[in-house]
Amino acid sequence: MLNLLRKANDKISWTHDTWNFAMGCDKVAPECAHCYIYLNIRKHHLQPWGEVTRSKSTWGKPMEWQRFLEGRGGGECMRMFTMSLSDFFHVKVDGMRDEAWDIMRRTPNVTYLVLTKRPERILRCLPPDWGEGWQNVWLGTSVGCNMRLPGIDLLRKIPIHPKAVRFLSCEPLLEDISANLDLEGVGWVIVGGESGIAGQENSRTGGEYLWNPKDWKKELHDAPGARRTMDLAWAAGIRDLCQLRNVPFFFKQITAPKSGVGADALGTVEHNFPPPPFGKWVSNHG
Numbered sequence: 001m002l003n004l005l006r007k008a009n010d011k012i013s014w015t016h017d018t019w020n021f022a023m024g025c026d027k028v029a030p031e032c033a034h035c036y037i038y039l040n041i042r043k044h045h046l047q048p049w050g051e052v053t054r055s056k057s058t059w060g061k062p063m064e065w066q067r068f069l070e071g072r073g074g075g076e077c078m079r080m081f082t083m084s085l086s087d088f089f090h091v092k093v094d095g096m097r098d099e100a101w102d103i104m105r106r107t108p109n110v111t112y113l114v115l116t117k118r119p120e121r122i123l124r125c126l127p128p129d130w131g132e133g134w135q136n137v138w139l140g141t142s143v144g145c146n147m148r149l150p151g152i153d154l155l156r157k158i159p160i161h162p163k164a165v166r167f168l169s170c171e172p173l174l175e176d177i178s179a180n181l182d183l184e185g186v187g188w189v190i191v192g193g194e195s196g197i198a199g200q201e202n203s204r205t206g207g208e209y210l211w212n213p214k215d216w217k218k219e220l221h222d223a224p225g226a227r228r229t230m231d232l233a234w235a236a237g238i239r240d241l242c243q244l245r246n247v248p249f250f251f252k253q254i255t256a257p258k259s260g261v262g263a264d265a266l267g268t269v270e271h272n273f274p275p276p277p278f279g280k281w282v283s284n285h286g
Contacts, residue, residue: 034226040085088114122155131159135163189247208227
């Protein structure tokens with residue numbers, strides 16, 4: 001079998017690979033204004049907003065990983081960012097989700113990182129046999145500004161397996177949230193600045209600008225620049241809070257035209273992960 005580690009996604013540093021069984025979304029939160037999926041989905045000649053299109057070729061990816069990991073002895077897990085080009089809990093995914101749950105159920109070595117901007121829909125969309133959760137399904141929500149903090153309370157209400165993790169993506173980090181951030185029940189925090197270039201459909205220029213919470217809904221359709229500036233002090237505040245609470249902290253990037261720039265901007269590269277559900281994480285280098 002072709003070594004999947006050589007094929008895996010290497011653009012998102014906190015995951016081994018991505019699984020997009022559908023593509024397309026709708027902007028519902030401040031973090032969405034410059035979402036990277038616009039350019040990615042246009043490459044497939046699809047409409048990024050208002051439509052969710054079923055993939056014809058990616059449904060078998062988790063089973064490929066499961067067979068690959070079983071072939072290595074079965075004692076390793078990999079991290080799969082689930083629906084990086086859509087939202088697993090989008091209403092237009094409702095007709096596909098049961099099929100996805102079944103695949104997730106049959107691939108225990110694949111740890112699904114399900115990141116949503118719709119935490120209010122999680123509970124109603126769980127499978128009938130969820131019970132106290134599945135150890136290979138980790139649920140997360142995006143929290144890039146203070147107005148999105150209530151989503152963490154919704155996430156906390158979802159039962160998870162003792163070996164699973166609730167996680168937060170504070171990317172793009174749009175303002176200082178550390179003073180109001182409650183990490184009770186949270187097992188991992190990812191932080192990063194916004195990346196992107198001119199050419200997005202709502203970017204007037206290629207420059208950075210400070211986010212204005214009063215204009216966030218207008219910004220979803222008429223943004224004044226290409227990306228919003230993150231102050232490193234905001235990221236450091238979250239890092240310090242994670243250290244105080246013994247929560248693994250992952251710093252992805254600074255604000256920059258290209259993704260992944262400045263991983264060491266806080267003084268050192270902080271790419272910390274929670275432990276896998278069992279065994280060990282598969283090495284990116286095979």
